[in-house]
Amino acid sequence: FDEAEKLIDEYETTNSPNFIMYMCLLSGARNNHNSKLSEKIYNRMKSLFPDEKEGLTSGTILVSNIYSSIGEYQQAKEFRSSQIKELGQKIKPGLSWTDGSGEIVKVCFVFYAFSAHDNSHPQSAEIHAEVNRMTSEVIKLGYKCDSSWVIRELQAPGPIKRRRERPETAIKRRLTM
Structure with missing residues (x-):
């Protein structure tokens, strides 16, 4: 992840931040059950892409699922609820x-x-x-x-x-x- 983050930082020296790159990084954190990294990535996404409400809603679900994957069900529920409320979004059924x-x-x-x-x-x-x-x-x-x-x-x-x-x-x- 350090290497991927370094690559993104390098990319952003000459290009605008890319939401999809961050979602891929967040998905990688999900695959490795890394809740601390996932929140770090998610918070960076929120600051870089505050108008990407639907995408951030998807990111919220990913982070919540990461918490669930490591058995932190209450944290998952609280994170999901607070972020969805903050974004002012409704979850669309998958x-x-x-x-x-x-x-x-x-x-x-x-x-x-x-x-x-x-x-x-x-x-x-x-x-x-x-x-x-x-x-x-x-x-x-x-x-x-x-x-x-x-x-x-x-x-x-x-x-x-x-x-x-x-x-x-x-x-x-x-x-x-």
Whole structure:
């Protein structure tokens, strides 16, 4: 990170600061679960790009996820809440994209967007059943989940099928049992 930061500093001697470069650096801090560095980068982003509200909101989520990845769930919640409020933004729901061949006659894929707590798809039950089947299969093959990527505090193991749960959350929870 020191090398990356040095490269950015050098770049900025002749160029304007670049928001995307900072988001990449912040993402790297996430990959290394480095909360101190992530806050340092985030604060620099806030001072350099005060008008990038949507981007800073994404940065807030990344920093919050870093805290969660090291088990600091309360800090994650407080940071996320305070920064979102300070930015005056609302969090837009993220979407998970899944593709599959559909019933459209053309030779193309049909894309469906699923958001958290969305059971509006006519095949939700079948989709969740397939997620459960795939989860069981990868567990039988010896897959072990790295729970440091789970961004919510895990509760006691329970049934996989929960009403209104994101499919990828169900997979992560199942794999950490």
